[in-house]
Amino acid sequence: MVEIATRKQPNRYPWENKKQSGIYRFFDGLEKGKLLSTKCKRCHHFNWPPMIVCTKCLSDQVLWRELPKGGQIIAYSLSYIGNSQHPELICTIELSNGLRMLGRIIGSKYKDLSYGLKVTRKNVGLVEGRPFWTYELVGRSKSKEGKTVTQSR
């Protein structure tokens, strides 16, 4: 029987590769449990998502800085996609510096949540090579440090 060769999908986004992308530090940070982005050395604008050229002044002198851990819940939902029996809590978070992101909430039930509740980032990492993070309500955590979630690329 003739085997038909199947094309392997190339990794079109080698952002995590130091040789190929200035954004690799973002992925490096995720592997170490830190959520980093870039702050412009010249105009001090905090770029989010990370940019190797500042979106405000076009300077290529940028500093890698950790995003604030704390923020508040702007919106929250139960997502039944991929798991109709055990829905996930997903949310929109506004960080203390005003930047926004989607994410997951762990350690709480849907009924415990409301708009404006304070949260802190808990786990940061890569899942199947993709950025991933979770938040939990402030006061729910017993450990001070966030854990790095399962890593695979």
Next chain:
Amino acid sequence: MNRVALVAGGLARFGKREASWRDLAAEGGKATLEDLPELSPEKIDGVIVATADEEPYLAAVASEILGIKPKIATRVENLCSSGGTAITVAYSLISSGLINKVLVLGVEKMCHRQTVPLLEWDFTRGGVLMPAAWGAVYAQKHMEKFGTTEEQLALISVKNHRLSSMNPFAHFQKPITLNEVMSSRHVVTPLKLYDCCSKSDGAAGVILAGEDEARSLTDTPVWIKGLGESSQGATFGNVNPEYVTWPCVKIAAKEAYQTARVEANKIDLAMLHDAFTINEIIEYEDLGFARKGEGGRFIEQGQSEIGGKVAVNTHGGLIGVGPPIGATGVAQAVEILAQFRGTAGKRQVGRVENGLTLNLSASVSTGNVIIYGRNSH
């Protein structure tokens, strides 16, 4: 500047199709060309393909399949607003005088594909890549701020399914009841299954022509009176800071109304981008059909039904007809053409004077608005 009109339109049925990209391009292209037998394919001097497909060189591929040897064959990719942007690019090429008969062909194979890889660039989603996640955020904020209800969202789905059931090219051929929408399973709260568009394969084509060609080719040209487009970014975290109002829609609409010299209250037909039911409600408001916060009441009062203030998504919208990425915006133009010609069958709105299309991308970061009219001036 040369004026530009729609002179032909055609579709390949939307749905889960056992057909390749090439098959769909051939089927949709053939239907479009056969809609205007007066124009032989060799006279077409431009082909613009709208698609988010991974394969390269698809405009040349599609031209060859259809026996066209255009001066310019190129492709436009702008995710779900590829179609609207492609028509805008075709308009520019014709109005500049560079070419004057352009086939815009939107083609997408979507059902075999996961949604996720299309959104890899958006780091701000933190692994929450399903589009329904942003739809849910906008819905929640609109409900919180204006008291919009889940029933009002559901009414959008009921209307669009009813209209798609009268459209033989639509993915969804059956009307559904309010109760069926309300009791459908949750996807991302508060959005339920029938609040969301599905995945569909399909193709849609239109031919655009300059003023002299349009008048000689057809008695029923539909003129592009105004256009506007705005790209506010690419990532969820950077767009729509107020959630309940969308800058790319407002900017694109303002520009389109100004260039067309038409006010929102003169639009009698609109094809809107209802990726989720909440979209159509916010779009009524940001396009000026309803006051801010009153989009829910607008559907409740039947103002967006045929016979209402403005007939919206008479082809069934993305929810009813299906959302094959590059074909979506082109299919909107095909319906505009059918309605102006009076050939929309059971979906026909009386006599249309001004029609509008709104085509969006990725968490409402890019918006494209085109206004069509019966008269060129």
